[in-house]
Amino acid sequence: MRWFAQVVGTASPDTTPSIVVHFDSQRYLFNCGEGTQRLFVENGVRANKVTNVFLTRLNWDCIGGVPGMILTLADAGVRRLHFHGGPNLTHFMAANRHFVARTGLSVKVNEYPLNDGQFFEDENMTVRVVELNPATRSPPAESSDSDSEMGTTTAAHEQGAMKRKHDTIADAASADEAIALKRQFIDIMFPGQPAAVATSSTSSAAVACPADPAIVVSAEQLIALRRQFGQRMPRTRPARSALCYIAQGRDVLGRFDPKAAVALGLKPGPIFGKPTLKRGESVTMPDGTVIQPQQVVGPSRPGAIFVVLDCPSVDYIDALVASDELNALAEAKDTESPRCIFHLLGDGVIEHQAFQAWIRRFPSSTQHIILTEQCTPALTQFRKSAECQLRLNQLDPSIFPLSYAYLISLYVCAIVLADMPNACVGETNLMYFMEPKPSLDRSQVPTITDYTWAGSVGKEIRERVEFTAAIEQAHRALEEERAAHAPDAEHPGHEIVVTTLGTGSALPSKCRNVSATLLQIPAIGNIMLDAGEGTLGQLRRHFNIDSTSQGADDCLRKLKMIFVSHLHADHHLGVIRLIVAWQRVTDQHPLYIVGPWRFWSWLQEYNGVEQLYLSNIRFIGAPDLHYTLPDDKASPSARAMLNSLGLSAIRTTDVIHCPMAYAISIEHQSGWKIVYSGDTRPCNKLVEMGQQATLLIHEATLEDTMRQEAIDKKHSTTSEAVDVGQRMNAYAILLTHFSQRYPRVPPLNYIPPRTGFAFDMMRVAIGELWKMPTMLPAIRTLFP
Ligand SMILES: [Zn+2]
DSSP, rough: OOOOEEEOOOOTTTTEEEEEEEEESSSEEOOOOOOOOHHHHHHOOGGGEEEEOOOOOOOOHHHTHHHHHHHHHHHHHOOEEEEESSTTTHEEEEEEETOOTTTTTTEEETTTTOOOOOOOEOOOOOEEEEEEEOOSOOOOOOSSSSSBBBBBOOOOOOHHHHHIIIIIIIITTOOHHHHHHHHHHHHOOOOOOOHHHHHHHOOOGGOOOOOOSSSSSOOHHHHHHHHHTTTTOOOOOOOOEEEEEEEEEOOOOBBBOOHHHHHHOOSSTSOOOHHHHHTTEEEHHHHTTTTTGGGOOOOOOOEEEEEEEEESGGHHHHHHHHHOHHHHHHOOGGGGSOOOOEEEETTTTTTOOHHHHHHHTTOSEEEEEEEGGSSSSSSOOOOHHHHHHHHHHOOTTTTTTTOEEEEEEOOHHHHHHOOOTEEEEEEETOOOEESSEEEEOOOOSSOSSHHHHHHHHHHHHHHOOHHHHHHHHHHHHHHHHGGGOOOOOSSSSTOOOEEEEEBBSOOOOOOOOOOOEEEEEETTTTEEEEOOOHHHHHHHHOOOSSOOOOHHHHHTTTTTEOOOOOOOOOHHTTTTHHHHHHHOOOOOOOOEEEEEEEHHHHHHHHTTTTTOOGGGGGEEEEEGGGTOOOOGGGGHHHHHHHHHHTSSSEEEEEEESTOOEEEEEEETSSEEEEEEEOOOOOHHHHHHHHTTOOEEEEOOOGGGGHHHHHHTTHHHHHHHHHHHHHHOOSSSSEEEEEEEEOSSOOOOOOOOOEEEOOOEEEEEGGTTTTTTHHHHHHHHHHHO
């Protein structure tokens, strides 16, 4: 049987390693960090045959793409998913209940070491686990109960109710009860009922669009979910173990010997008996003689073995080189030795002498595929998106800067490739064929370098007459208008830069990642408005200006606040990786997060899976900043946030989308005011809160002709978004969150002056937004 493994995610600024193993009947995914499903789309790998997902660590770098992947696969018709991983996998899955649930899907969790015996076995392969633990003791875990860090609240009913239930349920639970409760949550989230049950329900919740990450459940289930999911789960502590997976294909049957078969009286044709005998079953001849398989089929041999090895830091090397099971593989002979090892390595591991000595113990027949950011060329991973940028860059290189791709560390590469001829770098689309004949296949790895590829796109644009004419026309128009748009004292804030890191709705696509908008405010710092899956990757790709990633680090260091508008997966699944990266580079605390209380519950529960150091985070519930609350009712933590950020007001309003969906207004004493809608229908409260905004950033999911769909899905059309801006007398408007049906130029009818429309990785100062309506004809020409 033919089967092979493929590198899908490589270690790069915007992706983490993931591997797909292809069999005819199904696919197996090893690790699913943020951006994995976008890589599937980019590289044409169909995800809907994936039914088993193996996770090496319960760390966001390995699991950050899981919640989004579950929703996407469920909506693509996948009916069952099995997740395999280490301690806290059940906790992680249940913690996602606030925003991940699908009635049609059944999800089973296989948590090591809770299940005894063989870790995994099916018709294609068996998988064993080797657990590695770091040599150093884990740092003292911060209590996962960070209630003390919560801002005091005037509207804390949600928080209070959760806390009371938490006290009675969470603390009383034994380990067995705890795991049973978590499993129960997972069963409620994914009951595995036929889709018809959900769609036939009359509940309004059941009409949610499949592509929308809303929960699709019946009315009764919704009630059960609301009642039960408010409970806080029993606490847990992060485990530091890394799992290595040793996978082996099914035994390969021996050759069928047709001559021997004929000699025994079997006749070629339908009753030749080959399929039966190859299956290992005997065949009875018409005269009653029984032919045993071994008489005509040669001996079978063990199936191919491959290993997914995770060594996250040099602290794990001692455990790795001391592992009896891994060492047995190194010493095994012929068919018992691994064909291929995928090495997922943290910083410094590849250069470590003990690791290099260990890797050399394997026979030369074992192929080592190295996945580490240290020696992977950071080539552009999302080329369709980069191509978009290349086109727009010809028009205005400051608003549409090119994303960064940097070169590999030649030093590290020299070590790996020079000293180990049977080692190679795990680039995207590298394949390793396990059966029938072991071989490395580089044919699908892009051979074209970023330089030649970018050069060819640039050349096409420069050589097409209609492109250059449109660009020149736009440049002339901009020069004519420039004087009329000089910064004026009446409208402060024109120097604030808005970078739209993700501008698509629902699912990440080739050209538009999911929501994230960064504000860079001189003398104040940076504010992130929503952060969907892949936001850190987009940020690193956009801001890295050299191989030391100073640009991205500097941007993170200045991050002061994250606003989470609501709990749809396309708006918040990038926050954890952002927090982890922020903690790594900053010594200035705290970081403020404003959002629905349930988001904080989720972060606290996830903090038991991976240490997030939440004491450095100040969470403020969005309802506590409601614009209708009098100023003297502002909580001390809200006041502290304003002082810390140097702002005069931060207000929110509930909007018309899903429960607990909010918009935000950020104001400065100098007079500027920035308003962000989150997802919503046109909303009068938003208009009221946003009066005289300097900039309104508003979602514009659908085109004007799709108003009914916008009503059904509780989104806005482009004209509705513009109208909201005009009703609040906004000085400038930026439209974003476009449906993925508009991958390139969003559909716009009329746009008033100073109204922009977002592309991924666009960087525009408020004072420059006047350019965009003028550039629209040229932009349309550039995307024929
Ligand atoms: Zn939404």
